[in-house]
Amino acid sequence: MSTFLIRNAKIVNEGVVFEGDVLIEDEFIKEIADKISPKSSECIIIDAEGSYLIPGAIDDQVHFREPGLTHKGTIASESRAAIAGGITSFIEQPNTVPNAVTQELLEEKYQIAAETSFANYSFMMGGTNDNLEEVLKTNPRNVAGIKLFLGSSTGNMLVDNQEVLEKIFSSTKMLIAVHCEDEATIKRNLEKYKEEYGDDIPMKYHHLIRSDEACYLSSSKAIELAKKTGARLHVFHLSTQKEMSLFTNKIPLEEKQITAEVCVHHLWFSDKDYDTKKAFIKWNPAVKTEADKDALWEALLDDRIDVIATDHAPHTLEEKKNPYTSCPSGGPLVQHAVVAMFEAVHKEKISVEKVVEKMCHNPAKIFKIEKRGFIKEGYYADLAIINPHLPWNVMKENILYKCGWSPFEGTNFKSRVTHTFVNGKLVHVNGKIKEVKVAKRLLFERE
Template sequence: MSTFLIKNAKIVNEGNIFEGDVLIENDIISQIAESISAKPNCTIVDAEGSFLMPGVIDDQVHFREPGLTHKGNIASESKAAIAGGITSFIEQPNTVPNAVTQELLEQKYEIASKTSYANYSFMMGGTNDNLEEVLKTNPKNVAGIKLFLGSSTGNMLVDNEEVLEKIFSSTKMLIAVHCEDEATIKANLAKYTEEYGEDIPVKYHHLIRSEEACYLSSSKAIELAKKTGARLHIFHVSTAKETELFTNKIPLEEKLITAEVCVHHLWFTNEDYDTKGSLIKWNPAVKTKADQEGLWKALLDDRIDVIATDHAPHTLEEKQNKYASCPSGAPLVQHSLVVMMEAYAKGKISVEKIVEKMCHNPAKLFKIENRGFIREGYFADLVIVNPHMPWNVMKENILYKCGWSPLEGTNFKSRISHTFVNGKLVYTNGKVKEVLAGKRLTFNRE
């Protein structure tokens, strides 16, 4: 039996910060109190001066296994995730082969059961022709259905409107969507290709994958969700204009349409293309300062519900290709929580709000069982963050298999000192312990 007693922590939970102790027995939080006496054979962790938070739940990652494991795999990327305070992840279906049958989906769960350092779930992928397979998805142990409404890996672009409406009206499961209008992007790309050929300067990326492309697609998806009553979650909102599509007038639990923002859209703007180049080429694109400000506003006033990463590693060699063949995406799971803590240090967001958007809300939104909160009887997925322990992102401390980060050279004020997954101490003092503590996430759904 493993027992840990975390003492003197600033516990951040459900809108409050209070000093206290937390007792972990086996994989469960067994007691939360102002002061708890140590039991025999109990490991004490003194968290004085640090925040104790629920483990972060990242609702959108690409860990590249199977089929793209030269970029990353479940073991390497989940290891980086726990170093970043992420204790649970939801991974996307555009691996190779795409997870578009129940058999292929279960193969990913099988890999994770043997290799994941963090808790895991995988999205079932929808295509123009796999509705039957989509409808077999078990809502109790699969996070949701993922649809790409903009170009993506393999055969995953869903552009048949009849099929789309059928999926929306046939499942009660959460449908998560990547929204970018394909026709708009193609027209914009043709214009810049005519001028520059394959070597389009990356600073035009946000004009190719434009505000219009995002808004057209998001508004269409929302219209369809309202028509069919579907449970819709829009991934990586990237424009101020799109934020107008969402409401803060009702509690999250009652929302049928929810939204996520990614840390890179809160951290970078198109002005950073000059120094970062293709390292910050994402889909949807990093956009303007005005868009960034709009996203922050919507995040703080609760039109945007969740902060995630869209972690998507590529090799440095791939990222150095000319624009037309340079893949979009970058690794972020090791650094997302400290990015948000940096915003806290600058007075942009409270720690309570960070925990709400990165821990509580993903658990509520996906109906994850017994995670995302510091509550007695819940799984002990916990993170200790020291807000006064500066460090610098360098090649030597990057854990991603691809070996780089768009945040290299950044100084952060806060550091993750401890991460617990299911009551096991899996990360401490800059080192990941070789403990595969991750479990398959389950969901409290009919």
């Protein structure tokens, strides 16, 4: 049995920061107190004085590219980057190749993760226009939820049949997560810019092609349908000021039937950055205007938005050099998401307690994840130690993504994730990953 004692940490949990010690025995948090004495000479002591101890972040939306797209990333490579960034659990999306739209294909992804993942894992079951029967077989105990793309996606994953949508929404009690962009609006906008520029459309027009109107049309319809059917809806990667009117902060999170997520890139970048970052900030939904970014921050802070995630989606440098119409959308973020949010803490845009609420507590609550997302006795010891005064620069040499690049390259972060624990094991210290795989399949407190 491994035993660790983390001493003198600034423990961040459930809206408070307090100095204290945390004792880890085997997989679990054994004790939290002002002062703890080691129980044996074999107990490994880590002095975290001056550093924050937070629950390991839970990223509710990643694309780790396996199976089928492993030239971009693998479950092993991207989960290694995640734990270096303080993310100890992830929920991966179904638009791999083949798409995870049958129970057999979904289970194959779990088998890969069981052998190769460095972080705790779950996978979404994908919905299509014609797989309702498979969707309804999904086990709520050991699968995170159902994912629907209401805008274009890989393979056969665009769900645009209203009758099918209504059936899925009304037939399952599981959480339904949605990507909302109106396909007809996007196609219309794209044709307009193609007429002027051909395939080499300047990247700065991306947010006008995948416009705020396209986002609002789709998300408002999804929310209307959820209200009509009583479905449990979670709206991924919101990006516009207009959509913020669709969400409420009037009731506690536990009572919300409709919850909302924002991604780090939509909080960090704006359309002003397209000239310098170009394809490296080409995401779907698009990074939009400064006014949209400000509105997302406001909604995050007043609790209309419940979760901060990454939508981590690596592509190769070669792919990102393609002209606009063949340049894929998405970028890698899991290694840098937590420290990027701590940068906002330094700037006093958000409190450290709020960051932990949105990246650790709330994903655990929304998905009803068993014994994770909090620093509590009896919970799994998924933990990250963050030194807020240990600056470092993002360079190719310290990027862990298989694709080898980051939209944050050249950024100097003030904070550093120095230690990461997964299930009570120390798996990462100062950028070095221990080649031990102790990750577990996430379980959910649902019937």
